[in-house]
Amino acid sequence: MRRRWATTGGRSICGTPWSLTGSTGWRRVRRWWWVAPRAVPAAAFVVAVLVAGAVAVRSPYRDPPSEPLTDAIGMGVYGDDGMRTPHALPPPADADGTARSGDVTVRVTGPVTTSPPPGAPGWVRDVHLIVVPVLATAPPPARADLSPGYVALELVGRGRGRAVRLDAPACGGAPGAFDGRLTATRVQGPVCFVVPKDFRPLYLIVGSAGQDRAVPLAT
Numbered sequence: 001m002r003r004r005w006a007t008t009g010g011r012s013i014c015g016t017p018w019s020l021t022g023s024t025g026w027r028r029v030r031r032w033w034w035v036a037p038r039a040v041p042a043a044a045f046v047v048a049v050l051v052a053g054a055v056a057v058r059s060p061y062r063d064p065p066s067e068p069l070t071d072a073i074g075m076g077v078y079g080d081d082g083m084r085t086p087h088a089l090p091p092p093a094d095a096d097g098t099a100r101s102g103d104v105t106v107r108v109t110g111p112v113t114t115s116p117p118p119g120a121p122g123w124v125r126d127v128h129l130i131v132v133p134v135l136a137t138a139p140p141p142a143r144a145d146l147s148p149g150y151v152a153l154e155l156v157g158r159g160r161g162r163a164v165r166l167d168a169p170a171c172g173g174a175p176g177a178f179d180g181r182l183t184a185t186r187v188q189g190p191v192c193f194v195v196p197k198d199f200r201p202l203y204l205i206v207g208s209a210g211q212d213r214a215v216p217l218a219t
Contacts, residue, residue, distance in 0.1 A: 069160050070082065070160065071158040071159060071160060072086075072158075073159065073160055073161060073162060074156060074157045074158050074159030074160070074161060074162060074163070074195075074196070074199055074200075075156045075157065075158070075202075076154065076156050076162055078156055078203075079156070089203065089214045090205060090207075090212040090213050090214045091212075091213055091214070092213065092214055092215075092216070093108075093206070093213045093214060093215040093216075097109070097215050097216075099204075099206035099207065099213035099214075099215050100207075100213065101151050101152075101206050101207025101208070101211045101212060101213065102149070102151070102207070102211055103138050103139055103149055104136060104137070104138045104149045104150070104151040104182065104207075105136065105137045105138070106134050106135070106136045106151060106153075106204075106206045106215075107134065107135045107136075108132060108133065108134055108204060108215050108217065109133045109134060109135050109188070110133045110218075111217075111218040111219060112130055112131060112132050112133075112201050112217050112218070112219055113130075113131045113133075114128070114129055114130060114131065115129070115131070116129060116131075116172060116192075117131060117171060117172040117173045117174070117177065117189075117190045117192070118172055118173070118174050119172030119173060119174060120170065120171060120172030120173075120192070121170060121172070124166075124170060124171075124172070124192070127194045128194065128195050128196065128197050128199065129192060129193070129194060129195070130155060130163065130192075130193045130195050130199065130201050131171075131190045131191070131192050131193075132155065132190065132191045132193070132201075132204055132217065133189070133190050133191075134178055134188070134189070134190075134191055134204075135186070135187075135188045136151065136178055136182055136186070136187045136188070137185060137186050137187075138182050138185055139185065140185055147181065147182060147183070148182040148183075148184065148185050149182045150180055150181050150182065151180050151182075151206060151207055152180060152205075152206075152207055152208045152212070153165055153179070153180045153191055153204065153205070153206060154204070154205040155193045155195070155201055155203075155204055155205075156201075156202060156203050156205060157195075157199055157200045157201040157202040157203070157217075158199070158200040158202065159195060159196050159198060159199030159200060160196055160198075161195070161196030161199070163193040163194065163195045163199065163201075164193060164194045164195075165179060165180070165191065165192070165193050166179065166192040166193065166194060167179050168181070168189075170192065171189075171190055171191070171192035172190075172192075173189040173190045174189075175189070176189050177189045177190050177191065177192060178190070178191050179191065191204075200219070201217050201219065202216070202217060203215060203216060203217060204217055
């Protein structure tokens, strides 16, 4: 007696798990045939992400230095540290060490020193210091409530780090220090810079771009 087959919703009455003659069975086969080739790349992508995450967790990230540790770093934008093309130095100051920037005139009055000026706070003795003695002058302001002026000051030289100017109160001085802000039309005192060890000062840059001058420094 020949065995007869019948399907209901893709399942065989005779016990066969799936019948390809049923409409539902064919839809499932076609669906798997369409999904399978697309599922493999997606699964591979997920595995790759998980493996990369595991490697990143186990391997500490080491950020390379942003610039080589060379003596040219102390020259700032004027030094060739391997990361940039150095800028040309500003025009030189007068022969007597006087630099004019706008209405402000700054003159270096002597050689640089490394000892904290009188009146400097105690913590200044724990850092490496370069002290530049200057005399700064400016015409009287238009009104009595205005400051006579301000001039930017930057110390450059040879060293594995850049000089940082201190505010006047941290520099001490007698009767006071100078940090670029004129509190009167004539201010005489030291300008203090914190520098890395073995820093060799070369120039005091007076003024901002376009009106700056380079004053050679004697040590």
